[in-house]
Amino acid sequence: MMTSSHLESSSTDPAPAAKPAPVHASVAVVEGHDATRERIVALLGESVTAFATIEELTARLTGTVPVVIVLGPSCANDDVLAIAERIVAQYTMIGTILVVDELSTSLLQQALRSGVR
Secondary structure, three states, X not given: OOOHHHHOOOOOOOOOOXXXXXXXXXXXXEOOOHHHHHHHHHHHOOOEEEEOOHHHHHHHOOOOOOEEEEEOHHHOOHHHHHHHHHHHHHOOOXXXXXXXXXXXXXXXXXXXXXXXX
C-alpha cells in the first residue's frame, strides 16, 4: 500500500525542467482591397497591423521581431510573391501565409517556391 508520504519528492529527484519563454510574434495583414483587409484583420484579432501593399510593410520591417505576414487574395500575383520571397530570404524571423479564395496548382507551386505557405 502506498501512502502520501511515498509521493513526496526526495532530494535525488531531478529539478523540474524550466519552461521556455513564449515567443511573441507580430501579425501583419497585407491586402489591397479595403473590405477584405478589414475582414481578415477582424478574424485575426486586435493586435494585427494592416497594410494596403507589401511595399508599405517592407518599409516598416526591422528584422528584430518575429512577424507572421498574412497575404490576402490581392497578393496572389508574381510581383507580390517575388517581394515576399526576398523578405523571407532577408529576414529569418518572418513567416508568410497566403490566403486566397481559390488555389490553383500553379499558384500553390509559385507560393511554395517563394517561401509562402
